[in-house]
Amino acid sequence: MGIKGLTKVIGDRCPNAIKSNEIKNYFGRKVAIDASMSIYQFLIAVRQQDGQQLTTESGETTSHLMGIFYRTIRMVENGIKPCYVFDGKPPKLKSGELAKRLERRKEASKSLEEAEELGETVDIDKFSRRTVKVTSEHNDECKKLLSLMGIPYVEAPCEAEAQCAALARDKKVYAAASEDMDTLTFSTPVLLRHLTFSEARKLPIGEIHLNKVLEGLNFTMEQFVDLCILLGCDYCDSIKGIGPQRAVELIDKHKSLEEIIRTLDPKKYPIPDDWMYNEARQLFLNPEVLDPKDIDVNGFILLYFH
DNA sequence: ACTCTGACTCCAGACGCG
DNA sequence: TGAGTCAGAGT
C-alpha cells in the first residue's frame, strides 16, 4: 500500500516540505485517521510473550480494541481530536493488489502450519503476523468502542485515505494522520506521520505539506499524481526500469504520462499491457468520497474539554 | 557512473514497575 | 508492509 519510495523522493528533493513538531503544537486540533490501517497495525503489534494476540476467555481477539482505546485516550489527553475513517468498498482497480495480498496471506498460512508442526516458535510468531487480515467484525467492534468513547467516525464510501484527505482539504480537520503516503496523492494539504503518543516514542511527529512538495518539485497536482503512478501505486502497474530518479526526470521533461508514453523507447522501457494509468489518475484526482460538509467530526468529544 | 531490481534483513503498541 | 542494505544487471 502506498507510493513506492515517495518518502525518499520528498526527503531528497523537497526537504522543506517536511517539518518536525512537538505534540504541544497540535493542541486543540482535529485529525482524520484511517481506522482500518490502525487496526491492522494493532493486530500485528499487540501480542504477548508467546506471540499470540490478546483475547477474551472465549478466544476472541482484543488486541485492536486495546490499541485503539489507549492511543485514542492518549490523543485526547494531548488535546487532539481524532476522527476515525473506515474503509468502504475498494475500487475495482485495486483488485489486482488485493489478490496479491490474499496470495501472500495464503503462503504465510501454509508456512505457519509447517512451523506449528515443527514447533518453531520464532517462525510461528513471524508467519502468524503475516496472516493478519482486518475483518468487518474488527471494524464493527472498533466503531462500537468509539461510539462509547464519544469519538466521531466516518464510514467512507470507498478508500479511507481519500476520505481523510477530503476532510483535510475542506478544513473539517487540520490534517490526515497516516503512515501511508498515498493520502498525499489524494490531495491532503497536510499529512502527519508518526502521530503516536507512547512514552517511549522514538520519532518526532513529521508534518508534510503538499503545497511545499509541489513547489519543491515544481509540479502541478496532476503531474504529482502522474509521478506517483510512475513510482508505483496500488491501482496499476508501473514501468519496469523506471525508478524514482527517472520518474521525476520524465515528468519534469514531458509533463504528463501521455507524453512520456509517446516518447519513451518501448524497447528499453516497455509500457505495461492494458495500462490503466488514466483510470488510476482519475481515482486519485476525483475519488469517491462523502461530502465533508455532511460529516460531523466533533461527536461529543467536546465534553472532554470541560 | 548512475540507476533500477530483487533478495535479504528487521520491524511493527502502550503501560508501568523496578 | 515498509524501510534499509546489498549484489548484480542494465542504461
Add this chain to the structure above:
DNA sequence: CGCGTCC
C-alpha cells in the same frame, strides 16, 4: 531504561 503485562 529494560522488561513483563495488558486479555
